[in-house]
Amino acid sequence: MPVNFNCTEFIRSAAAPKDFLRDGLPQLAFAGRSNVGKSSVINRLVNRKNFARVGASPGKTSQINYFLLDQKAYLVDLPGYGYAKVSKAERDRWGRLMEAYFASGLISWGVMIVDARHKPTADDVTMANWFFETGCPLIVAANKLDKLKKSQIEPNLQVIRDTLALRGEDELVPFSAEKGDGKDQLLKLLETAIEQ
Numbered sequence: 001m002p003v004n005f006n007c008t009e010f011i012r013s014a015a016a017p018k019d020f021l022r023d024g025l026p027q028l029a030f031a032g033r034s035n036v037g038k039s040s041v042i043n044r045l046v047n048r049k050n051f052a053r054v055g056a057s058p059g060k061t062s063q064i065n066y067f068l069l070d071q072k073a074y075l076v077d078l079p080g081y082g083y084a085k086v087s088k089a090e091r092d093r094w095g096r097l098m099e100a101y102f103a104s105g106l107i108s109w110g111v112m113i114v115d116a117r118h119k120p121t122a123d124d125v126t127m128a129n130w131f132f133e134t135g136c137p138l139i140v141a142a143n144k145l146d147k148l149k150k151s152q153i154e155p156n157l158q159v160i161r162d163t164l165a166l167r168g169e170d171e172l173v174p175f176s177a178e179k180g181d182g183k184d185q186l187l188k189l190l191e192t193a194i195e196q
């Protein structure tokens with residue numbers, strides 16, 4: 001049964017483990033550095049303009065947002081990381097929330113958004129390792145592809161693959177939330193993830 005990604009609704013935010021959803025539906029966890037375009041990628045996937053908040057003051061949201069995809073799975077929007085101007089208290093809150101979520105066993109599939117232009121940061125590598133430790137498969141979307149020259153694409157993807165130490169089964173999808181490149185490929189992978 002195909003998944004209708006246009007049929008997506010916001011369910012709730014979780015600021016503490018007691019608010020995590022545990023109803024058995026698959027959870028696709030989306031993570032990325034602040035400003036990498038995670039909200040824009042989500043909006044592109046579900047064909048909405050302001051669904052996940054674009055340009056929300058980076059790092060200010062230490063909460064997990066749940067969206068229900070066609071009654072079949074949750075798209076779980078994890079709070080962005082790596083924003084320099086965040087207070088220590090906020091960073092600690094972020095760390096506790098993420099540790100609890102990653103330890104919860106609730107993640108079915110990881111989706112990491114990185115910047116196609118740059119070598120992944122140390123925080124990106126840490127995040128990829130958190131996903132590896134859960135044992136779940138990982139999809140990496142290399143966003144902002146529209147900012148690359150054609151000749152830069154393959155070498156940059158290789159740097160991303162190597163730096164994150166992606167495993168054979170992980171997927172790397174060149175993506176542009178701005179232009180729509182990679183959307184069909186990513187939707188197909190998510191659909192497969194949901195149906196497994």
Ligand code: GDP
Binds near residue numbers: 036053055145147175
């Ligand atoms: P988030 O903090 O990761 O949720 O990032 P946002 O979705 O708020 O995007 C951060 C900035 O990057 C915004 O100014 C977006 O317009 C821009 N952006 C996001 N995706 C793309 C893309 O694929 N290409 C380009 N050129 N800009 C993008």
